[in-house]
Amino acid sequence: MNRFHVHKGDEVEVISGSQKGRKGKILEVKTDSFRALIEGVNMIKRHVRPTQDNPKGGVMEREGTIHISNLRLVNRPKAARTEKKKKEAKGKK
Structure with a gap:
């Protein structure tokens, strides 16, 4: 398993x-x-064929992927940091 600097x-x-320069929250890695x-x-735009769920079809816009090497961590949620510290503390005892 690979370890990444972003989660x-x-x-x-x-x-x-x-x-370049755009910021956002990671939805999936x-x-x-x-x-x-x-x-x-x-x-990115995807052309969607009409279906029973989406009878109109048309052009759908969604996020595309970006390689992890092109990302810089700006902020990590506090919950993730505290969980990591708790695990480290348990391992040292």
């Missing part, structure tokens, strides 16, 4: 590419391809 829920900034989905960043 689901972290706030990150894109440091290179066409989306794809460990097999070293990529992440960031909320509101790298939006």
Whole structure:
């Protein structure tokens, strides 16, 4: 298993590419391809065929993935940090 510097829920900034400088929260990390989905960043358009669920079809916009090497950690939620400290404290006893 690979260990990454970013995790689901972290706030990150894109440091290179066409989306450089944009910030957002990580929605999902794809460990097999070293990529992440960031909320509101790298939006792509998909043409959707009409179905019973979506009778109109049309063009749908969603987030695209960005390689993890192009991300910089801005802020990690406090809950994740305290859980890690608690685990470390239990291991030292």
